[in-house]
Amino acid sequence: MSGITTTLRALHDGERDLEHALLAAAARHRAEHEFHHVALDIARWSREHAARLADAGRDHGLDLSGPRDNPASAALTALREKASEALGRRPETGLLLLHDLRDLHLAAARNSLHWEMLAQAAQATRDQGLLALVSSCHPQTLRQMRWTNTMIKVLSPQLLTSV
Template identity: 80%
Template sequence: MNGVDLTLRTLHDDERDLEQDLLAAAERHRVEHEFHHVATDVARWSREHTTRLAALGRDRGLDLSGPREHPSPGALAALREKASQALGRRPQAGLLLLHDLRDLHLAAVRSSLHWEMLAQAAQATRDRDLLELVTACHPQTLRQMRWTNTMIKVLSPQLLVNA
């Protein structure tokens, strides 16, 4: 397995984790409607990325598992929703949201760096399939980064001062 294959595998895992982290944060902060809906929407991008990375991996002889299946709503989902409602708009919930945004931002940055590494390798080796994948997916990861960064900038002053 060469470096490109290892980076594909790492990026696949990173994107899968980012999707799950976005969905979990969206559930934790369900009462923050804008955050909940945007996080759910941008999680779909990471799910699409894992699907496309797995397809490219198969073409290269790599066995990358497909995207994780969403668990069916059950006791854990109900518990998360009740916890979200109980926290509501208390200061602790705001600090938790900032913590989650920080972690989501760092996860998106990590994925972005791997996309950039793959873009450089694709250009150097003239790998059109890889370059096409990076060109399609990396801008969405950059938008995930910008969204988390903007949310941190908007929320930090009020939440940190009033905590």
């Protein structure tokens, strides 16, 4: 396995993990409508990135297809939604939201670093297909990072001083 295929696999897994984490956090924080809806929207970017990375992987002899969701996933999602409704807007949920935002930011940052490594490898090997993929997807990952960072900046003062 080459460094490029290793990076493609790591980034594909990272995008799938970020999508899953965004969807889970959106379900946990249903009462925070702005967070909930934006998280669902930007989870779609990670899903699209993973699909495009799977296509690129095939060009490099890598099979990144396969099911992501397991049967327990639907039951867990329903349980998270019920817990979110029961908790509502209690102070503890604010701290959980900050915790989730931190984890989402770190996951997006990890993906951003992989996108950067892939861009450098694509430039070194003059792989125009990979370079186009990075140029298209990496800016959205950077936007995911900026969104989580902005949400942390906006929410931290109120949530951390009111608990």
